[in-house]
Amino acid sequence: MATPENPLRGLDPDQREAVLHESGPLLLVAGAGSGKTRAIVSRIVRLVRDGVPPDRILGITFTNRAAEEMRERVASALYAGSSPGTGEGRDLPWLGTFHAFGARLLRRFGGRIGLSPGFVIYDARDQFDLVRQILKEKNVDEKKFSASRFLGRIERTKRDGEGSSVLREAGGWAFAGKAEEVRIAYDDALSAAGAVDFADLIRLPVRLFREHPGILEAVRGEIRHLLVDEFQDVDAGQAELSRGIGLGAESFLAVGDEDQSIYGWRGGSAGPMLSFERDYPGGRVLHLRTNYRTRAAILSAAGEVIRKNRSRREKRIEAAREGGDPPVVRQYEDSDDEAAGVAGAVAEQIRKGASPSSIAVFYRVNAQSRPVEDALRQAGIPYILRGALSFYDRAAVRDAIACLRWFVHPDDPVSFARLVKAPRRGVGEVTLARAREAARAAGTPFSAELVKIPRLAGLLEFRDRWAAGLPARKVGEALHAALDGSGYLAWIGDGDGSGTEERSGNGKEDSRENLQELLRIANLFPGSGEEAVCAFLERISLSPGEEEEGGEAVRLMTMHNAKGLEFETVYLAGLEEGLLPHSRSADSESEVEEERRLFYVGLTRARERAFLSFARRRSLFGAFRDTVLSRFLTEIPPSMVRWHVGTSRTPRGFARSGTAAPWRAPAIVPAAEPSPARPRLVRHPMFGDGVVEAVEGSGDDRKITARFPGYGRKKILVRAVRMEILY
């Protein structure tokens, strides 16, 4: 193992070309599982081997986790054999997301646009709190226009520039006018607080490059080789950053697959891939044509579905791994039944020797994880959730972070607003609002106003002492001291079990545990002083909850989260109209196409087996509704899929027994298009063609809920209107 691996090993000729590519821009276009990411890793290794100093290389990934994985792969290829475990100080290229890279640029150069290097990064919750605060100050009725609606618009505007939102928003002038006002107040509040949001992490570096050519030159001087993964989902700003750096670099490799562009709702677009040769004069485009991951039987089914997208260039891809079992479709009674069925099938795979971590369950929305979690837990199968519902969203953890954040950054009113509420210290909304207003009016920092509030004297004094002692403190110590001095630890009960055991009980108990966990994480964080604390806070804002490795556990995640991963066996649950495609993404053809890509991404994560399922009834807001199976299921040619929809009821006893009780394979129904028991597509005399989302009642009382492009969702009493059933 002491001999470093040849970076060209395990690559096909096309990949090799990308890896050996000498100079200039190169776009690698290829379907799922064709080894694009491997090509990036190998290229980085090759560059370093050829003597390029690692810090001249910048690699952009879509998630922090992907960056971490890439870092490991590069490190092990480069330094395998040479004293393992000490990888820390190793020379490795900088790998991370556009946002993390943007943050890094802003820490260095932000001063040029008036940003202090210690800026805070607001996450979704902070943004939300801030917008609500502004709405309150401006007397905007949230019932009429919700904070999230404002926030959505603010983000779009910040991302795509002004004008873009106006066109897309159907809210009328009243909203448009207010929205602009709120947006400006929001941005003012951010800069007053010395804070940035996620959009800023892209937008401000773009501005830096545009307005300060010297900075762009400096960055170009450093980054000689740029590599960007998942290029099909970059937003306009990210494309501009790529271009700014890429054009000045010795080489630029972008890789992507248009069919996996699934973040359009966030501004992501495959546009920059399509216009690559125009944007990068002298740029070349290279294709990979072999899928090394997915069995032919699954890949061809996925391929047939994705072909239904009209706005798409056909590309050829061949499965290196022939044969295999076609995807299996299973029908269940309801979501619990489905979850139990999935758990049963998972148990069966494990019993046959599969490793739990080689199995994944994908769904469209996070809420779907719940029944699946319950069923897995009952069956005694270990699992971990990947993505959302993070540890860092827990109230106590947010409190603690807000506390630490305010301690290093006393001008941040959003953090302070949390801190001042826990524990209560006789200062409320009114006093705070007054202080914010005074600061704004006088143009003074927020903290200067806090000094004037008598009740805060103790807290402020403590903070000064804390700040004085900070340079010598490690992150964990600094956090602990802040929590202690702010009274938070005492308020929550410091968990020594001594004295005051609250009877309100488990809420505080949980909080204490979460706090312990946070302290543990903070203690592991390297470095000391303000810089380390800021780095810690930044890490938490940019990649919350990515430390859990998971070990031997089944992976549960949304299809969005599944991007870039691979598993032996995948389960796609909840394949129903309204869920996939999601009812809120079914208005336009382009939205439906993105949903179709999501399905494609999910299916192409599988190496060996894919199980697709839907429930006939699903509860929404507590009430059960009948469902209609996803159109994407019926788009798979019948010969390429196995419909097991007959007796797929889970033996009820299974879950309770907790062991791998007999799981009867459902009867195999000959491959055939299921005749829809209920209508899927209807034509209404007024609303036109609509996709049926649910059917209730029967006979004369039958009501159909359908979504009509341009009209939205309508519930129609069948007997009341002459409606044609198209399918």
Next chain:
DNA sequence: CACACCAGTGTTTTT
């Protein structure tokens, strides 16, 4: 200003 309770409310997807 703090706390308790109740009603209304809402579900995409995430850096």
Next chain:
DNA sequence: CACTGGTGTG
């Protein structure tokens, strides 16, 4: 159904 924010009272 589960949550959270608003409301009313001490």
